[in-house]
Amino acid sequence: MNLLQTLSLSLLAALTLSDPYLTEDCERLRRPIDQLSDDELMLYVNGMQAIRASGKYQVLIDAHKDHTEIHRGSSFFFYHSYYVWEVETQIRMLGGKFKCFSLPYYDWTIDAGNEAEPFILNSVFGGDGDPDHHNCVMTPAGRASQNWGVEKWAIQELCNPQENAEVGCCLKRNLWAEGDPLGDAFEVANVLQRDQWNQMGGGIAFHHQKVHWLFGAGDDCVSCAMATGYSPDDPIFMLLHSFTAMLRATWAACHGYDHLTGDDLDGNLAAYEPKCAEGYPDCGVIELDDVYEFGEMPTYKWSLTSQMDITPRMMWDFADWNVRYDAGTFQRRGGMYDEDTTCSPTGLQFSRWFLQDEEAENGEKRQHAQFSRVHSVSGKEVQEQALFESRAVSAVPRVNEESAWWLQLVDRHALRVTAVVLVALYWSFRLVQYLASKGKCACRESLLGGGAAHSMAYGTV
Numbered sequence: 001m002n003l004l005q006t007l008s009l010s011l012l013a014a015l016t017l018s019d020p021y022l023t024e025d026c027e028r029l030r031r032p033i034d035q036l037s038d039d040e041l042m043l044y045v046n047g048m049q050a051i052r053a054s055g056k057y058q059v060l061i062d063a064h065k066d067h068t069e070i071h072r073g074s075s076f077f078f079y080h081s082y083y084v085w086e087v088e089t090q091i092r093m094l095g096g097k098f099k100c101f102s103l104p105y106y107d108w109t110i111d112a113g114n115e116a117e118p119f120i121l122n123s124v125f126g127g128d129g130d131p132d133h134h135n136c137v138m139t140p141a142g143r144a145s146q147n148w149g150v151e152k153w154a155i156q157e158l159c160n161p162q163e164n165a166e167v168g169c170c171l172k173r174n175l176w177a178e179g180d181p182l183g184d185a186f187e188v189a190n191v192l193q194r195d196q197w198n199q200m201g202g203g204i205a206f207h208h209q210k211v212h213w214l215f216g217a218g219d220d221c222v223s224c225a226m227a228t229g230y231s232p233d234d235p236i237f238m239l240l241h242s243f244t245a246m247l248r249a250t251w252a253a254c255h256g257y258d259h260l261t262g263d264d265l266d267g268n269l270a271a272y273e274p275k276c277a278e279g280y281p282d283c284g285v286i287e288l289d290d291v292y293e294f295g296e297m298p299t300y301k302w303s304l305t306s307q308m309d310i311t312p313r314m315m316w317d318f319a320d321w322n323v324r325y326d327a328g329t330f331q332r333r334g335g336m337y338d339e340d341t342t343c344s345p346t347g348l349q350f351s352r353w354f355l356q357d358e359e360a361e362n363g364e365k366r367q368h369a370q371f372s373r374v375h376s377v378s379g380k381e382v383q384e385q386a387l388f389e390s391r392a393v394s395a396v397p398r399v400n401e402e403s404a405w406w407l408q409l410v411d412r413h414a415l416r417v418t419a420v421v422l423v424a425l426y427w428s429f430r431l432v433q434y435l436a437s438k439g440k441c442a443c444r445e446s447l448l449g450g451g452a453a454h455s456m457a458y459g460t461v
């Protein structure tokens with residue numbers, strides 16, 4: 001086989017390769033629930049109902065219940081990031097209006113100080129539980145919930161004695177208005193100003209825990225999903241963890257760690273330090289390349305976990321998962337742009353993990369923006385490079401969606417386009433050779449030379 005044939009075959013092989021799992025038509029742009037319309041929020045509600053009806057969601061719930069030890073270790077953030085991504089993916093796979101679905105987030109700081117009547121319980125996510133009816137969730141107005149009743153959201157666990165798990169049990173909540181108040185934007189932003197992973201992680205994990213407590217009477221309501229390992233049974237759970245991931249992104253942007261990729265993390269303990277919480281030697285996967293366990297999930301083909309191992313390192317970089325966040329109002333309400341903070345304002349403003357202000361203003365929110373990656377940034381350099389790099393990022397010209405569809409197509413399918421062109425060229429060449437050998441081409445000698453035409457005739461090219 002000569003060089004041309006080898007080249008041709010390898011290009012054909014490239015053509016038949018499937019797209020990487022992240023080749024998607026639309027970015028995952030996660031936005032705060034308080035800035036979304038009911039119609040937009042209902043995409044999540046209906047999507048969740050559909051993946052529960054298909055049985056997929058139960059697989060996720062069971063997996064989460066099987067590995068509660070992870071909550072006591074440093075990789076708690078990454079593990080839950082995967083669950084959020086998996087749910088988002090399964091909802092997208094419903095197709096149609098769900099195709100570009102992005103999982104919103106619950107910025108609980110908007111409910112700080114308003115624990116008795118939180119915004120989220122006055123929404124499509126159902127209200128408080130009915131104390132006279134086993135804490136089953138009602139509508140905000142106190143009626144039977146359409147969205148979260150047993151017909152559309154039948155839970156298989158946490159049943160009361162009158163319920164039958166096979167028929168389905170109701171979602172239960174017990175609002176703990178007099179309990180530990182939620183962290184407000186200022187308190188949470190203060191935690192994010194700590195520049196060491198573990199100091200930030202512990203603080204945010206604690207604040208996130210208060211949200212679980214709010215809906216489960218602390219830990220006292222043993223059948224309230226949010227107070228148990230079955231917390232994903234409550235639709236608030238994924239919204240909460242989408243926000244915890246957003247807080248990690250904010251922290252990274254504040255300190256310049258968002259310039260790092262997963263490969264840059266080794267030995268960079270400020271950005272990630274594998275560690276169990278004090279007093280808990282068993283805290284599941286924490287090392288960067290250890291493989292997460294997901295119960296039975298990897299036995300289901302629909303889950304990416306059936307095709308590849310998921311590790312903490314892989315979950316570091318939101319860009320690797322096609323995810324960006326709309327920062328909403330949290331960063332500004334938390335005073336993160338104030339002069340006396342340790343955050344880099346430009347770092348926050350131009351983070352590659354966040355929607356850029358001008359995109360939002362231009363109504364280009366759902367558009368892809370390809371930012372070049374910045375590799376190998378260590379220690380002090382991060383702070384010094386932050387300003388320069390964030391300016392460079394902001395200077396990347398953004399293409400208009402309509403005028404540049406072909407650019408995006410070429411970008412996404414660059415390898416394929418190149419392969420098609422080269423293979424077409426090769427076969428045109430062969431055709432000309434063939435015609436020449438049959439004497440049908442007057443240009444025989446000048447184009448191919450006698451040798452090539454001869455080889456063609458004898459099938460040796």
Ligand SMILES: [Cu+2]
Pocket residue numbers: 064071080
């Ligand atoms: Cu959890």
